[in-house]
Amino acid sequence: MKEYPKNFARFYDLIYHRIRDEADLEFFQNEAIRIKGKVLEIGVGTGRLFMNSLNHGVDIYGIDISDPMLNVLYDKLDRNEHYRVSLQDMTDFRFDFKFDLIVAPFRVIMHIPDKSDQLKAINNVYKHLNKNGKFIFDTFIPDLKSLINGLKDITDFQGEYEPGKMVRRIVSTTPDLLNQIIDVRFIMEWEENGKLEREDWSTPMRYFFRFELEHLVERSKFGKCKILGDYKGNELNKDSKEFIVVCQR
Ligand SMILES: C[S@@+](CC[C@H](N)C(=O)[O-])C[C@H]1O[C@@H](n2cnc3c(N)ncnc32)[C@H](O)[C@@H]1O
CATH class of the missing domain: 3.40.50.150 (Vaccinia Virus protein VP39)
Structure with missing residues (x-):
């Protein structure tokens, strides 16, 4: 993990x-x-x-x-x-x-x-x-259909974290059926100091x-x-x- x-x-x-x-x-x-x-x-x-x-x-x-x-x-x-x-x-x-x-x-x-x-x-x-x-x-x-199809760049959250400053999260998933794992990739994007910042993180989840x-x-x-x-x-x-x-x- x-x-x-x-x-x-x-x-x-x-x-x-x-x-x-x-x-x-x-x-x-x-x-x-x-x-x-x-x-x-x-x-x-x-x-x-x-x-x-x-x-x-x-x-x-x-x-x-x-x-x-x-x-x-x-x-x-x-x-x-x-x-x-x-x-x-x-x-x-x-x-x-x-x-x-x-x-x-x-x-x-x-x-x-x-x-x-x-x-x-x-x-x-x-x-x-x-x-x-x-x-x-x-x-x-596990929902078998979405497990197998996976998610591709779905924005599952968008909002302001401070007045006028946006944050959004984008999720993708890839199944590894043999190991009973979904690899979940999160991209976090947020506005800070006039720039769009980004953090990219993946984690395996055992279903x-x-x-x-x-x-x-x-x-x-x-x-x-x-x-x-x-x-x-x-x-x-x-x-x-x-x-x-x-x-x-
Ligand atoms: C989805 S979050 C849930 C946090 C909180 N329980 C909640 O409901 O908002 C899962 C948490 O489990 C922690 N975690 C993962 N593996 C763990 C382990 N082996 N022992 C203790 N904590 C662990 C993660 O660091 C993360 O903070």
């Missing part, structure tokens, strides 16, 4: 508060606020969801492998709250206390291509949960099918899971766009 770069992190909140909050923020907020103990967000990023839980009084911690993403989050936090956030990898993170809820929201596990690393990550989560603690992660359900996810969890210490089909808590059905995997220790 290539680390989320500086300008992707810089514009992340502008883009995803607009195009993602409506889908998942309330779900993760409700899961977090009912917890009396500690909560961990893996792949916390810029704190899009984390800050909301923290502001609701949740005793939440966050880890991520991207410095640029975490720097955006540190800027939002009071200094005395910085201890909550650390640069750590899902596969080998460590805390000397345990959590009652661990979440890895918005496709974090899709950044781990290798199945032995995925298993290691899930078992590491298990180790850090209290008895009856819950682990929730999500992946998108999952339903029974692979079930097998993966069954091979882990959790042994079983429940897969929901949306953030309203509905069962999987033919219109589902998400796998929301819920595991209990």
